[in-house]
Amino acid sequence: xxxxxxxxxxxxxxxxxxxxxxxxxxxxxxxxxxxxxxxxxxxxxxxxxxxxxxxxxxxxxxxxxxxxxxxxxxxxxxxxxxxxxxxxxxxxxxxxxxxxxxxxxxxxxxxxxxxxxxxxxxxxxxxxxxxxxxxxxxxxxxxxxxxxxxxxxxxxxxxxxxxxxxxxxxxxxxxxxxxxxxxxxxxxxxxxxxxxxxxxxxxxxxxxxxxxxxxxxxxxxxxxxxxxxxxxxxxxxxxxxxxxxxxxxxxxxxxxxxxxxxxxxxxxxxxxxxxxxxxxxxxxxxxxxxxxxxxxxxxxxxxxxxxxxxxxxxxxxxxxxxxxxxxxxxxxxxxxxxxxxxxxxxxxxxxxxxxxxxxxxxxxxxxxxxxxxxxxxxxxxxxxxxxxxxxxxxxxxxxxxxxxxxxxxxxxxxxxxxxxxxxxxxxxxxxxxxxxxxxxxxxxxxxxxxxx
Numbered sequence: 018x019x020x021x022x023x024x025x026x027x028x029x030x031x032x033x034x035x036x037x038x039x040x041x042x043x044x045x046x047x048x049x050x051x052x053x054x055x056x057x058x059x060x061x062x063x064x065x066x067x068x069x070x071x072x073x074x075x076x077x078x079x080x081x082x083x084x085x086x087x088x089x090x091x092x093x094x095x096x097x098x099x100x101x102x103x104x105x106x107x108x109x110x111x112x113x114x115x116x117x118x119x120x121x122x123x124x125x126x127x128x129x130x131x132x133x134x135x136x137x138x139x140x141x142x143x144x145x146x147x148x149x150x151x152x153x154x155x156x157x158x159x160x161x162x163x164x165x166x167x168x169x170x171x172x173x174x175x176x177x178x179x180x181x182x183x184x185x186x187x188x189x190x191x192x193x194x195x196x197x198x199x200x201x202x203x204x205x206x207x208x209x210x211x212x213x214x215x216x217x218x219x220x221x222x223x224x225x226x227x228x229x230x231x232x233x234x235x236x237x238x239x240x241x242x243x244x245x246x247x248x249x250x251x252x253x254x255x256x257x258x259x260x261x262x263x264x265x266x267x268x269x270x271x272x273x274x275x276x277x278x279x280x281x282x283x284x285x286x287x288x289x290x291x292x293x294x295x296x297x298x299x300x301x302x303x304x305x306x307x308x309x310x311x312x313x314x315x316x317x318x319x320x321x322x323x324x325x326x327x328x329x330x331x332x333x334x335x336x337x338x339x340x341x342x343x344x345x346x347x348x349x350x351x352x353x354x355x356x357x358x359x360x361x362x363x364x365x366x367x368x369x370x371x372x373x374x375x376x377x378x379x380x381x382x383x384x385x386x387x388x389x390x391x392x393x394x395x396x397x398x399x400x401x402x403x404x405x406x407x408x409x410x411x412x413x414x415x416x417x418x419x420x421x422x423x424x425x426x427x428x429x430x431x432x433x434x435x436x437x438x439x440x441x442x443x444x445x446x447x448x449x450x451x452x453x454x455x456x457x458x459x460x461x462x463x464x465x466x467x468x469x
Contacts, residue, residue, distance in 0.1 A: 020350055022096045024090075036098055041335060053090075088151040095160070097152060106313040143460050163360075169217045169218075172184065172360045176373060202237060210226045211224055245270060264283055272398055273398070285434050357379075358379055361389050362376075370403060420462040
């Protein structure tokens with residue numbers, strides 16, 4: 018019997034194309050029923066057109082149906098992919114950048130932590146909970162593959178309210194960063210062997226090795242550290258030419274290990290690199306402020322041409338991406354074991370971090386589902402760094418669970434980057450201004466009386 022895949026937020030056509038394209042490459046999934054759901058009917062139809070062209074191009078038996086009703090799309094699903102942005106680029110992302118900037122608080126991506134990440138979490142979690150509520154009603158055994166930011170806040174909040182939902186938060190930073198480091202080192206990514214652990218966007222390579230000609234492996238950290246000290250690294254800029262990896266190499270120099278998230282993103286999770294009174298740091302470490310709005314504007318401009326090209330093309334090339342979703346679906350469906358990096362509520366996988374927090378570790382995936390491994394050897398200085406971010410995540414989740422507005426202030430006050438720039442009264446005022454500006458995009462309980 019063919020599996021059913023529900024894709025919530027399928028109007029994200031390019032991302033949908035990557036995930037569904039990966040699905041179609043697996044024989045066990047190639048006859049899947051694919052339910053595409055979005056509230057934007059135009060983008061939904063564009064995505065359906067692309068999906069059907071991929072199916073025709075590959076000559077497989079998958080079928081596509083479109084839905085604007087979430088529960089109807091989820092009915093009987095085996096796998097649920099979520100990829101949406103509540104409030105969109107306009108107005109919400111623009112608001113998350115513009116108002117903090119008026120307080121002197123600059124950001125780069127602002128979708129995971131910091132004041133922008135907190136606001137995005139408040140907007141996003143209630144809708145993810147609605148997906149879980151519908152899943153409990155019409156597909157309680159389905160596996161939720163969660164690609165929505167803020168990843169850690171979302172994963173924690175789902176685990177806290179809907180512990181029976183089989184979920185995993187997915188990101189490509191671990192494998193993507195490994196490829197960047199391979200380019201710096203001048204070796205093939207296929208010759209790498211590594212083990213990482215931590216929290217989403219703040220996991221570290223605990224082991225990072227390269228295969229030698231005799232088949233043995235050697236530690237690559239000495240080469241990475243020497244390359245940075247000698248000014249040869251970074252050479253690779255990854256997906257974004259505007260931000261070389263100076264921030265991550267500098268963190269490795271002082272803390273010992275290399276972090277898996279991009280330099281532009283990581284710079285706003287810690288207090289050391291973005292300071293209004295130290296513009297020299299921005300220049301030295303080549304940090305692109307307001308990077309996410311710039312990317313959004315570029316993507317909006319590019320989409321017009323891409324959409325027309327996709328509509329006109331009689332067939333489509335269906336390449337494989339480096340996302341984990343289809344690998345997980347295939348492993349669970351066929352029982353063929355695979356290893357991925359996944360974000361799951363902490364049930365002891367990382368004993369150094371709080372229970373319930375979303376942690377990112379290697380996971381075995383097979384017919385029994387997603388099984389995280391234990392990572393218990395993270396150096397204490399990196400655990401301390403992770404806890405500084407977990408504080409913000411936990412307080413945001415608590416605000417949502419208890420509908421306590423005070424915890425929104427507390428989350429912002431504990432954020433390393435925000436606290437490095439603003440005092441307590443400024444932070445409270447900033448939070449109030451953002452909550453008012455977001456209006457109905459926020460949960461109803463947020464609009465209580467503004468504290469003084």
